[in-house]
Amino acid sequence: MYETTYHKPGTLQEAVSLFSEVEEAAYLSGGHTLIPTMKGRLAAPAHLIDVRRIPELSGITVGPDRIIIGAATTHATVAASEKIRSLIPSLCGLAGSIGDVQVRHVGTIGGSVANNDPAADYPSAVLALDATLHTDRRSIPASEYFAGLYTTALEPGEILVRIEFKVPEIAGYAKFRNPASRYALAAAFVARHRDGNIHVAITGAGNAGVFRWMEAEEALQARFEPDAVKGLLPDENDLMGDMHAPADYRAHLVGVVTRRAVENLGGTLIE
Amino acid sequence: MSNVAITVNGTLHTKEVEDRTLLVQFLRDHLGLTGTHVGCDTTQCGACTVIVDGKAVKSCTILAASIEGASVSTVEGLADGEKLHDVQAAFHEHHGLQCGFCTPGMIMASVNMIERHDGVLDEATVRHELEGNLCRCTGYHNIIKAVLSAAEKHRTAHAVAAE
Numbered sequence: 001m002y003e004t005t006y007h008k009p010g011t012l013q014e015a016v017s018l019f020s021e022v023e024e025a026a027y028l029s030g031g032h033t034l035i036p037t038m039k040g041r042l043a044a045p046a047h048l049i050d051v052r053r054i055p056e057l058s059g060i061t062v063g064p065d066r067i068i069i070g071a072a073t074t075h076a077t078v079a080a081s082e083k084i085r086s087l088i089p090s091l092c093g094l095a096g097s098i099g100d101v102q103v104r105h106v107g108t109i110g111g112s113v114a115n116n117d118p119a120a121d122y123p124s125a126v127l128a129l130d131a132t133l134h135t136d137r138r139s140i141p142a143s144e145y146f147a148g149l150y151t152t153a154l155e156p157g158e159i160l161v162r163i164e165f166k167v168p169e170i171a172g173y174a175k176f177r178n179p180a181s182r183y184a185l186a187a188a189f190v191a192r193h194r195d196g197n198i199h200v201a202i203t204g205a206g207n208a209g210v211f212r213w214m215e216a217e218e219a220l221q222a223r224f225e226p227d228a229v230k231g232l233l234p235d236e237n238d239l240m241g242d243m244h245a246p247a248d249y250r251a252h253l254v255g256v257v258t259r260r261a262v263e264n265l266g267g268t269l270i271e
Numbered sequence: 272m273s274n275v276a277i278t279v280n281g282t283l284h285t286k287e288v289e290d291r292t293l294l295v296q297f298l299r300d301h302l303g304l305t306g307t308h309v310g311c312d313t314t315q316c317g318a319c320t321v322i323v324d325g326k327a328v329k330s331c332t333i334l335a336a337s338i339e340g341a342s343v344s345t346v347e348g349l350a351d352g353e354k355l356h357d358v359q360a361a362f363h364e365h366h367g368l369q370c371g372f373c374t375p376g377m378i379m380a381s382v383n384m385i386e387r388h389d390g391v392l393d394e395a396t397v398r399h400e401l402e403g404n405l406c407r408c409t410g411y412h413n414i415i416k417a418v419l420s421a422a423e424k425h426r427t428a429h430a431v432a433a434e
Binding site (some may be wrong): 004005008031036038039099100101102182 | 290291313314317320326328329331332334336337339380384400404
């Protein structure tokens with residue numbers, strides 16, 4: 001790892017000012033993507049601005065139709081939150097399926113959502129649960145937030161502060177993992193919202209990152225049963241293909257995990 | 272450079288270190304505590320697992336400066352003189368190691384697992400909880416046996432204490 005200067009601001013204002021004052025800064029949250037990337041010398045920020053001490057980024061607030069999670073909340077905290085489990089158990093299950101115990105003790109929801117890894121779990125929940133991403137300067141609807149691989153609507157220096165999820169009527173999450181990396185080869189977050197709208201968000205498979213699978217949404221809108229998506233496949237030209245799984249196999253997996261998510265509403269199925 | 276104060280195995284250590292210093296480097300290079308191993312250096316293998324403020328973490332992926340003020344437990348802090356910690360004793364008794372390289376991380380992850388679950392563990396839970404610890408000798412069966420045995424002992428000890 002190249003040299004860097006570590007900062008731990010105590011306020012949002014301090015963090016944002018610092019980012020604008022120094023050259024080549026990066027925000028640090030759990031660091032479980034950024035630090036390995038720095039060790040591999042694929043990133044070399046001259047300044048690391050740790051956002052975990054900023055009070056606004058902490059805490060979980062639950063209302064009847066909303067769950068608001070501070071960006072610096074760890075995966076382990078979300079996984080163990082009874083407040084969240086009582087309203088969106090699949091979100092706890094998703095958080096509990098990220099990485100391993102040690103990673104979940106440190107990695108944060110905000111870090112994951114800001115990084116937007118195409119195989120990360122949280123982006124699918126953000127999209128399917130019609131979340132709002134609150135930053136230090138504005139609120140961004142999920143539909144306008146994800147902008148391709150490792151790319152989001154966040155501007156340089158903008159800090160993701162909290163994520164507001166809509167509580168659905170019911171939701172399910174199913175993931176098929178790469179047995180070596182444990183990242184999703186394909187995963188589906190399916191939610192039926194209280195207004196009757198059904199959202200199907202797919203992660204791990206898209207060649208531009210997380211996406212809503214509209215054909216599956218239409219089919220499930222007509223009939224909310226697992227076999228409603230039988231025979232449906234996303235266009236493999238829109239999917240990633242690599243040594244772990246060619247695009248046609250990923251397309252098949254997308255169909256499988258979507259069906260399994262609907263079979264496991266109120267829960268999580270990880271394989 | 273940062274002046275970093277961290278309590279390790281009950282002793283407060285204050286060191287002037289580069290900001291890029293990882294916790295595992297702080298432990299090994301600055302404190303000479305080489306029981307914590309570096310296996311993959313990519314957050315996957317868990318050989319560097321230590322317990323920070325009650326949570327098992329991978330010390331190769333945490334900046335020492337970021338846990339200023341924290342309390343860290345490493346494998347060196349487990350035994351009481353010549354008397355092994357129950358988890359260490361169980362690994363010995365059940366032959367829960369082959370080459371031994373992953374063992375400090377396995378043991379720290381297991382100690383933390385047993386504490387967090389208050390000793391209430393079954394085989395499936397232990398396997399799931401040890402997902403972040405790789406044994407390249409593939410000696411998992413005896414590791415699982417050792418953890419379950421130590422968990423049982425933890426439960427018994429606490430049941431006796433509660434009476």
